[in-house]
Amino acid sequence: MATVQSDRLFGKSIKRREDPRFVTGRGTYVDDVKLPGTTYAAFVRSPHAHARIRTIDTAEAKRHPGVVAVFTGADMTGVNSLPCGWDLRQSKNIPGVVQDLAMVPHMPLTSDVARHVGDPVAVVIADSRDAATDAAEKVKVDWEVLPSVTATDKATAPGAARVHDAAPDNIAFKWELGGGDVDGAFKKADVVVKKRIVNQRLVANAMEPRACLARFDEATGELTLWVTSQNPHVHRLLMCAFVLGIPEHKVRVIAPDVGGGFGSKIFLYNEEVVCSWATRQLKRPVRWTSTRREAYLTDAHGRDHVTDAELALAKDGTMLGLRVKTTANLGAYLSTFAPAVPTFLYGTLLNGVYQIGAINCQVTGVFTNTTAVDAYRGAGRPEACYVLERIVEAGARALKMDVAEIRKKNFIPKFSGAFQTLVAVSYDSGDYGAALDKLLQMFDYKKFRAEQEAARKQGRLLGIGFSTYIEACSIAPSKVVGALGAGAGLYESGKVRVHPTGMVSVYTGSHSHGQGHETTFAQLVADELQIPIEQVEIIHGDTGQIPFGMGTYGSRSASVGGTAILMSINKIKEKGKRIAAHLLEASPKDIDYVNGSFQVKGVPDKAVPFGAVSLTAYVPHNYPDGLEPGLEETSFYDPSNFCFPFGAHACVVEVERDTGAVKLLRYLAVDDVGNVINPMIVDGMVHGGIAQGIGQALWEGAVYDVQSGQLMTGTMSDYALPKADLLPMYETGRTVTPTPVNPLGIKGAGETGTIAATPCVVNAVVDALAGLGVDHIEAMPLTTERVWQTIQAATAKR
Amino acid sequence: MYPAAFEYHTPGSVREALSLLGKLGDDAKLLAGGHSLIPMMKLRLAQPKHVIDLRRVPGLAGIKDDKGTIVIGAMTTHWQVESSPVLREKCPIVSDTAGVIGDPAVRNVGTIGGSLAHADPAADMPATAIAAGFEFVCEGAKGRRTVKADDWFKGLMSTAVGDDEILVEIRVPAWAAGSGGAYLKFPHPASRFAVVGAAAMVTLDGTGVCTKASVGITGAGTKAVRAKGVEAGLTGQTLDQATIEVAAQKAAEGVDVQADLQGSVEYKSHLCRVFARRAIEAAVKRAKG
């Protein structure tokens, strides 16, 4: 039966098994699921950033042909607020909390005040999408327009509009973390650099917009929700336990093929709840598919920090102390994991890859009349890396020290097992100098500096930027995150079902929305069971099939989800040994699993193939006494620590003096993500991540009009995503430092590029302008005008 | 988004289209390539009750040489303009300009007539229409009339074409000997429309003196305009770098520069000067062959 797998698949760039279905347009996305009798929902949204609802008149909309129902918040009696799953309250003994999180309500349809443009106030449900869309325009809302506040650094200013009565100064929480004698460090510093560093707001822009389809089956009392989710069990739990109060076992959440998430599909959203509630009222399926315009207004945004950072340095470049004060814009409501992002996913990364004498980080989360902000690829870690990598380079410039040299001087030396940072977390393994060394082997740094000097003499502005980053992924040890305020555990499940014929179905609690689980996990399973990959199927995204799982984000699928699968495979092998021992009349202790067969140690012809054992498990005629039939195992893996990938990136740019345009000439990346299952897939994630990081540095940014609070960048012709022709060919490399945290030695690779690339590009542009006396640019993206104005200001000064 | 409901008409002649237009008045919109109109309808910024599709009207597309004047049908696609051997030979700046509009998908469907009738302030062709001296032939119930480029662009998305008229063709004079032209733009990082675009045409005599200069600026203001100050600074001069530099300083004069997310008035005015200079330099290079 099972042919022998001669080579290990682990480490091989095999082609993605899911791609034929995607590239031929035969995937099944939520919008492809068709059900008879479906109705279509269209949401009536606030056109104002902040406005009180005096009345809502739905009469004309209800009369529109094809309309089945119109609901407002007042109709949704018994429905609760969307929950925030991360609770920062002092009484819970959560470290660092200085002021309690204001748990403000977030109703699926707001009925008192709309707090951002796009806030839904009513839903029209009709027989067709067109009828629903047309009728939604006929819902008349009498608005009392209120003053609004959208800017992060204006949220707590005296007289700023108040977003929630429960948060008087628009302060959502205050939080602090650190260690060491910070004041002492600054006192003894030879040089202190202080910079304002703004990390602008981004829009996730997954290729597939959010969508849901909810069907209530009156006969069985079951509700099925197809939804664009990165974590279907989390969606189900939050919706059942907190919002709708319906029994969890009567709800099935299916996230079929999902076209990208970048974090934005982790969260429970208004529309999914409204459709799930409405199908129970109407006894007909209810569908909603976001338009791109709605996506810009309602998908959780990312980043949006304003930070004042100070670095204390000794003359020789030693980093003595770091002070960081950040205001984090949370938007109008608390999205599902919002408070975690600018705190435990941010402050804990401020030690970076450096030995720093003392660190203090203070964060104020604020409410504004903007779309809610939550995790976006990297989530908190890019913001931390950006602050650190910018302030370190500013420090080097102040000391007239080389930017690579200052890093080398302060790197944490190679270690394995643990490095305790000043900001709570303990690193797993690292060799930070090695990554930069490797990068500098790929690139002649000295020669570049000579070229740069020569170019400067001709008036050309060339620059190089570095970024030596760390990230925390493989999220996360449940006890640790619980102690930090998480409402959930962050283990993962993996179930392996061996069928009688030796075919294997694997059920993972993690979810692929682009990551390639169907390939990567199958490589792992085929390897471990030494069977052809064609015998392995990976199933995910359906609470009706998979054991309770936590989903995909925080670069956790391979490390946490993969380990859960490995644990189940090990159990399968153990059971298989007992069955084989019985068939071979040997002791289980004497059975080895070799080349897809259970064999008596050292006696290759006394062996039973995997398929014979699986058949015996289901036809247990000749079978060990006391052993259960069947061959199926489930495991839950809860990691003992985060994993900490790291690396070194560099990029070379040329700035056009006339226009301020930045041209990327080279981009080099060395990443250490631990062991790698499929290098091609990891490269793909690195490439995409770098593009996203470059996008933030140069082009992307959500801009709100100060007066009206309108989102000015609400379409793809206003919000500039990275385009392939603007990116150079990436030059990538890897070092491999396996993590001791999990048996696979995998750290995680989903976010590294996004984290490293942004400061790398900004550092390069600043370097290009350094000859003019520039040592900092406060805000991103580095639009052509921003760069041009920087050049004007610098040349005017000289 | 999805457009509001509308009636769809497919006239088979200009006359039929005109009679529909006369009958339906303000409730109707002409449809050419749809690459400006349909996005606006999807956002419901435009909600015409009737759409009159010109794509079935014979004779509105095509490029021909009419005794030294190149005649481009209004329904000619950007790609046809870009790849036309006649235009490439007789007035290549028009093909060059068409070639930087959007991407191939846009150029295969969008039309020159649609672009010039729509008059998006950031569209590319309007700058070249001014520089190359296009003439616009409009047809109405009472017959045809011709409008000069300088009289065509009236304001933000507004042109000289009447509500009851159809732009049927564009007439482009062939280049005089010793001419060269170039259109250069600073693309919007998201849409790639022109944040600023400059089209320049120069004619040099045997001694290298500029006998005629024509410069159009798009993107920066509410409509494309002729940069008269620049033209005056070039005409009668030998076009060395310093002369061009000085002349280009006037590029933003007469442009009602609008500040937006892409730039302040100061920056966009500066870009007008930079792109005027670059376009003139390129034009001179080509004029010299």
Ligand SMILES: Cc1cc2nc3c(=O)[nH]c(=O)nc-3n(C[C@H](O)[C@H](O)[C@H](O)COP(=O)(O)OP(=O)(O)OC[C@H]3O[C@@H](n4cnc5c(N)ncnc54)[C@H](O)[C@@H]3O)c2cc1C
């Ligand atoms: C993704 C994208 C990128 C683009 N990038 C660019 C770019 O970089 N540069 C650029 O210049 N343009 C760009 N465009 C716009 C494109 O060039 C359009 O094709 C053009 O502006 C309109 O031409 P159309 O044939 O599509 O006209 P339509 O959209 O069909 O019509 C536009 C308007 O003109 C009117 N109209 C059309 N034909 C006539 C006529 N014969 N007589 C009277 N009125 C008429 C219509 O009623 C309508 O109001 C882009 C468009 C898209 C979708």
